[in-house]
Amino acid sequence: MAEVATTIDEQIKLLKDRGMNIEDEVKARENLMDIGYFRLGFYWFPFEKTYPRKNKRDHNFKEDTKFDYAIRLYYFDFDLRNLILRYISRIEVNFRTTLIYTASNKYKEDPYWYINHKYVKSTFIDDNLFINAIADVSKEAVIKQDLKEHKRKYAPAWKLIENLTFGVVISLYDNLVDGGLKHEISKVYGVESPNQFSNYINTIRRLRNSCAHGKVLFDMNLPEAISSGPAGDLSTRKTMLFGAYQVFKYILNRVSSNRVNDMVIELKSSFYKIDYQAVKNVIYNNSGFRENNI
Numbered sequence: 001m002a003e004v005a006t007t008i009d010e011q012i013k014l015l016k017d018r019g020m021n022i023e024d025e026v027k028a029r030e031n032l033m034d035i036g037y038f039r040l041g042f043y044w045f046p047f048e049k050t051y052p053r054k055n056k057r058d059h060n061f062k063e064d065t066k067f068d069y070a071i072r073l074y075y076f077d078f079d080l081r082n083l084i085l086r087y088i089s090r091i092e093v094n095f096r097t098t099l100i101y102t103a104s105n106k107y108k109e110d111p112y113w114y115i116n117h118k119y120v121k122s123t124f125i126d127d128n129l130f131i132n133a134i135a136d137v138s139k140e141a142v143i144k145q146d147l148k149e150h151k152r153k154y155a156p157a158w159k160l161i162e163n164l165t166f167g168v169v170i171s172l173y174d175n176l177v178d179g180g181l182k183h184e185i186s187k188v189y190g191v192e193s194p195n196q197f198s199n200y201i202n203t204i205r206r207l208r209n210s211c212a213h214g215k216v217l218f219d220m221n222l223p224e225a226i227s228s229g230p231a232g233d234l235s236t237r238k239t240m241l242f243g244a245y246q247v248f249k250y251i252l253n254r255v256s257s258n259r260v261n262d263m264v265i266e267l268k269s270s271f272y273k274i275d276y277q278a279v280k281n282v283i284y285n286n287s288g289f290r291e292n293n294i
Helices: 008-017 025-035 037-047 067-106 128-137 141-150 157-163 166-174 179-188 194-212 241-255 257-272 277-287
Strands: none
Touching: 008 025, 025 037, 025 067, 037 067, 037 277, 067 157, 067 166, 067 179, 067 194, 067 241, 067 257, 067 277, 128 157, 128 166, 141 157, 166 194, 179 194, 194 241, 241 257, 241 277
16 A cells, blocks of 8 residues: 555554553644654654564554653754764864875885785775775865876875775775874874774774764664774664763764863763653663763
């Protein structure tokens, strides 16, 4: 049967018929017009009787489920997403700078070391993703001006890499030929193993991308488990949001301990805004977060 669009009144009736308690219909209409029925569905899903089953859902809600539960969960997710994005940019800039500085000073004789097969794996340099990334960056005004002024095909590493995406910069690190150079960079962040550092920085990349693309965070499930290391033994939370947060917090602390203190204060404030234990339980169970170990 084809799905059809529904009005706000029809949406509210449907939710009430399924057992949701909507105490303020005027506010609920405002929320549905502002956020949208489909997006809010991710946040009332945990309060359905058949949760977490995704197949053969009956969409009926547990007893005493309030519409406000979904709203509070949504705004916690919203606050957390914005908070992480703000502070994760400090890691992105710092890591980019560290890679450029360390590698460019090691390979002083070659300002274009990022396309040198002696220093970066050929499979990466020759991959269309990297070729296209360089081509896209070369269209930037500052890079176009550099190429024109100096009559060269490529810009020096410290100009070009500055404009690459976070993901491409991480891939460049992962594909460095010299393990010693990778170790030198990972040590800046207190991680002895380059492989473990790669696991950490790629976890941060996934967290950043989820935030940047507006994805639901509270039930985030990482495709790759976080390896045990200086960020702590995460036990059963190695693929959960809390695990990603712990890695993010650890690396941010290596960049700026003051920023970590600010972030923790703001995150605790977001938790304190939640005055429903049922909502807190959903956050605890799905994300691995606990207020006492933020």
